[in-house]
Amino acid sequence: MTKRVVIVGGGFGGLHLVRHLERRLRPGEAEVTLVDRNNYHLFTPLLYQVATGELPPHAVSYPLRLVTARAGFRFVQTEVDAIDLEARTVHTADGPFGYDVVVVAPGSISNDFGIPGVREHALPLKDLADAQRVRKRILGSFERAAVTADEAERKALLSFVVVGAGPTGVEVASSMRELMDHSLRPMHPAIDFARDVSIVLIDGADRPLQAMDPRLSAIATRRLAQQRVGLVMRTLVSEVAPSVVRTKQGGVYLASTIVWTGGVKVTPLVAALALAKSADGRLLVDPGFRAGGREDVFAFGDAASFVQDGRALAQLAQVAVLQAPRVAGNVARALRGERPVPYRHHPKGDLIALGRRQAAAQLGDHVFGGFPAWSLWRVNYLMQLLGVRNRATLLAEWSLSYFFSRMIADTP
16 A cells, blocks of 8 residues: 655745655655645745845745646645644645655744734744735835925834844845845935934844854844944843834834844644654654654654754754755655664855845855855855746846845835
8 A cells, every 4th residue: 555645834844855755755655745835835045035125026936836746746735734643644724634654844933932012013024925014014114204204203114123133134134224225215315314214133142143153143243233233132022012112121112114033933733743842842853853752753844853962953944954855765764664864964054145245154164254155145045946947037136136226116
């Protein structure tokens, strides 16, 4: 009887797992089904560029059906309600899917840490709709500021706060300044961009990019200062109200636009699974990515806590991509009754975009910034995209945004 594999989630983990399973499964060995609420894979590392007008939404999405069809697998666009471990069934809005092996890789969701007002008044940046809302809010603020005669109101409209100085927060704050200085400034000659426009980046850590090499943080700090982005570190947010961020240190930051990049947490689907979890709610997995000591449940990416050298790997796209080949191999081994092969993580390095012709890069022990890092950053992400069409689209859009104004019309 043909074995059944169900993959929950079409993010970086699920997408790359499909690609590697295609190579590792024998013809007819298993029926593979990928389920996700969206019929596209979202290239989240570039989502902030959609939010700041550098890229259109279609440049960062890729059809999941194309990947599964080429592999000879099945894709089902549906909402996953629950995973019944005893019945070996994934329950969805479109009915149940039985499995012999299930792979849990639904990604993560924005974490508000229970802080009052975050859900109601801050804008997350986790999907395409979020990015479009951020762009709409930024452009709308400038349109309203351009017609008001009240100086205080204009400054309030043009005050922006980004909470979270991790990679997404740093990149979105830097890109917002590029959007304003190089695209919006020529369109709004009545606005004094030096006096009226402010961007503040807030985080509780000692430095931006806390999880990365301190030398990368130093490069980012200098670049943000050049871009007139205010860094407020060692500061914890206590409340977000309409157009205001309050901190536990007593600070009050007015902002018409509040972007929340303060962290991520597991999805409700993962939280509901009766399997051993880490303190942050991720599924504890063994070196072969098996969850809860079960032979039929694998988890990786943001949903899994993979501990190496005493520390859990970070919830980053790069981690899920690097784990996918070993997960694919171990799923194939599980179907054949073989033991899994342990995984050892070897990071490729870190890249952070810092605006026009500026970035920071770490390759091994070598850290550098400026135009060389920016060039490497662009080439790296260009090659990570799937499909010649998507790469050509990305290259064309980047070229247009570099030489001309960004997408600054308030369109869907």
